[in-house]
Amino acid sequence: MPTLRDVKKRIRSVISTQRITNAMEMVAAAKLRRAQQRIEQARPYAEKMDQMLGHLAAASTSEIVHPYFEQRETRKKTLVVITSDRGFCGSFNSNIIRRAVRWLDDNREYETELITVGKKGNNYFRIRPVPIIRFWGDWGGSLDYDRAREVVRFATDRFVSGQTDRIDLLYTRFLSTARYRVTSQDYLPVAPPDIPEEGDERDSVAMDYIFEPDAERIYAALMPGYATTIMVTALADSFASEHGNRMIAMNAATKNAGEMIDGLTLQYNKARQAQITKELLEVVSGAEALKG
Amino acid sequence: MFLLSIVTPEKVCYEAQVQSLVVPGTEGYLGILSNHAPLITALLPGRIEFADAENRVNIMAVSVGFLEVSKNRATILANAVERADEIDVERAQAAFDREKQRIISAGKGETDIDLPSARAAFERAANRLRVFKEHSGDR
Numbered sequence: 001m002p003t004l005r006d007v008k009k010r011i012r013s014v015i016s017t018q019r020i021t022n023a024m025e026m027v028a029a030a031k032l033r034r035a036q037q038r039i040e041q042a043r044p045y046a047e048k049m050d051q052m053l054g055h056l057a058a059a060s061t062s063e064i065v066h067p068y069f070e071q072r073e074t075r076k077k078t079l080v081v082i083t084s085d086r087g088f089c090g091s092f093n094s095n096i097i098r099r100a101v102r103w104l105d106d107n108r109e110y111e112t113e114l115i116t117v118g119k120k121g122n123n124y125f126r127i128r129p130v131p132i133i134r135f136w137g138d139w140g141g142s143l144d145y146d147r148a149r150e151v152v153r154f155a156t157d158r159f160v161s162g163q164t165d166r167i168d169l170l171y172t173r174f175l176s177t178a179r180y181r182v183t184s185q186d187y188l189p190v191a192p193p194d195i196p197e198e199g200d201e202r203d204s205v206a207m208d209y210i211f212e213p214d215a216e217r218i219y220a221a222l223m224p225g226y227a228t229t230i231m232v233t234a235l236a237d238s239f240a241s242e243h244g245n246r247m248i249a250m251n252a253a254t255k256n257a258g259e260m261i262d263g264l265t266l267q268y269n270k271a272r273q274a275q276i277t278k279e280l281l282e283v284v285s286g287a288e289a290l291k292g
Numbered sequence: 293m294f295l296l297s298i299v300t301p302e303k304v305c306y307e308a309q310v311q312s313l314v315v316p317g318t319e320g321y322l323g324i325l326s327n328h329a330p331l332i333t334a335l336l337p338g339r340i341e342f343a344d345a346e347n348r349v350n351i352m353a354v355s356v357g358f359l360e361v362s363k364n365r366a367t368i369l370a371n372a373v374e375r376a377d378e379i380d381v382e383r384a385q386a387a388f389d390r391e392k393q394r395i396i397s398a399g400k401g402e403t404d405i406d407l408p409s410a411r412a413a414f415e416r417a418a419n420r421l422r423v424f425k426e427h428s429g430d431r
Binding site for chain 1: 297299300301302303304317318319322329330331332333334356358360362367369371
């Protein structure tokens with residue numbers, strides 16, 4: 001039977017833990033809101049970018065010549081794994097890591113390498129045989145455009161210089177606070193853009209575009225932005241999913257702590273009651289003895 | 293009148309009917325009016341000028357970007373756009389000086405400087421200052 005003091009101590013420690021998880025939930029909720037805004041605000045740009053690329057592809061008669069489209073025979077594949085820097089977000093990171101491991105399995109026939117974004121993924125893979133060629137951590141849970149561009153520059157350079165033949169992207173698509181989908185996506189080479197079909201009312205395109213200076217140079221200027229947009233979208237979605245998951249996990253932890261406090265309080269009261277009874281008994285039996 | 297949207301990765305900066313538009317294309321400034329022929333062009337750092345529905349002239353500084361015109365819709369995709377009266381002159385000036393210094397030290401043989409990116413940043417800062425000065429001179 002634990003003493004009164006022991007139980008009291010435990011209650012106090014669980015209460016302070018609960019305060020922490022509660023605070024973490026609030027912080028995650030605030031960060032989630034901001035991350036969601038980021039996604040909303042970035043969407044129009046990504047959509048227009050897609051559209052413009054589609055129009056460009058539909059209207060330019062010549063073959064697309066840009067290094068990002070170059071399909072090579074695959075010998076080496078690179079995976080960009082986007083995880084979070086911090087834990088306390090439920091099964092979020094382990095789900096991504098599991099998918100990354102499966103990707104490595106599926107691509108056994110090729111030479112493989114990783115680019116890790118986020119500490120959790122990096123910590124898992126750095127003690128495993130697959131080489132990590134570059135790591136970006138300490139994002140602080142929010143999107144930094146300059147750093148995102150660094151990642152893009154590194155990845156595209158690696159592809160264009162022929163050091164790797166394919167680059168895939170593994171991230172989590174944000175669906176709602178509690179829901180996300182681990183998604184792997186081809187990054188490079190870029191799939192040739194969808195050409196809107198003629199007579200398609202929603203997006204019928206005039207075929208006689210004027211290009212200034214010319215289609216090839218517009219591609220050259222547009223493609224880095226396109227690659228960046230995809231990466232930024234993936235990062236923004238991942239961050240939002242991370243915060244959503246942390247919020248849910250911390251909410252559950254707060255609730256569990258509450259239940260634990262209730263249980264301990266009951267135990268404490270019982271012990272207190274027992275002690276009072278015992279003291280009463282002593283007093284009464286002492287008095288009885290004196291009378292006798 | 294035609295619909296103009298100016299979009300950056302951060303947000304939609306402007307979306308409304310306008311009377312006319314002037315942008316810094318790669319081959320020089322070009323003007324767009326209603327029913328312009330379909331066009332796609334890259335933009336250089338410079339100034340965007342457009343007359344809105346009430347014929348008020350708006351001026352913005354743009355960094356690199358693209359313009360697409362088709363079916364009376366003009367879409368500008370740019371890395372960054374600032375209204376002339378919202379330009380942070382001190383920041384632009386600081387960037388201007390910093391990049392200038394970097395270009396100079398690169399010229400002196402410092403090798404760890406990314407010259408193209410310094411040049412591009414210098415060009416953007418210079419453009420913001422220029423647009424701001426022209427704009428305040430107009431008044």
